[in-house]
Amino acid sequence: xxxxxxxxxxxRARMAHIRVAPEQEPFCGSIASHFDADEPSCDFHAVLSDxxxxxxxxxxxxxADRLPEARADEIGLRGMMIDHTAQGRGTGKAAIAALRAxxxxxxxDAAACVLTVNQANPAARAVYxxxxxxxxxxxxxxxxxxxxxxxxxxxx
Numbered sequence: 001x002x003x004x005x006x007x008x009x010x011x012r013a014r015m016a017h018i019r020v021a022p023e024q025e026p027f028c029g030s031i032a033s034h035f036d037a038d039e040p041s042c043d044f045h046a047v048l049s050d051x052x053x054x055x056x057x058x059x060x061x062x063x064a065d066r067l068p069e070a071r072a073d074e075i076g077l078r079g080m081m082i083d084h085t086a087q088g089r090g091t092g093k094a095a096i097a098a099l100r101a102x103x104x105x106x107x108x109d110a111a112a113c114v115l116t117v118n119q120a121n122p123a124a125r126a127v128y129x130x131x132x133x134x135x136x137x138x139x140x141x142x143x144x145x146x147x148x149x150x151x152x153x154x155x156x
Contacts, residue, residue: 012035031056043059044056055080071111076114100113120146133152
């Protein structure tokens, strides 16, 4: 069973085994890069499979400061990754399906969750769309790897 759990910054050792394929890392980063980043507005979350961490993501409470298309009452989903050994089993799809309820519980004042997904990553985009995110039709051009679709998940 897939579940989502908010974790603290002290969970680095618990999450350290999570790795994506080398070609995926430019899109989502690494566990080390997320734990090393000085981003006080970001909260960490784990994707669990039968209680074992198999994924990670962070929620940026100040995403509107980073992404001009995000509104002040929206949060941002960043760094979503599923361990390479858990990919291809529906883990990511189940995690995104559980995301709305998880975010409503932990961020009750947020109107929506916004993310950017690179045009060169259509598989991830498809998972987000299947999980209820809607493509805004806008592109973000400030990424390191090229244009990114801006997607939004309504929470209220």
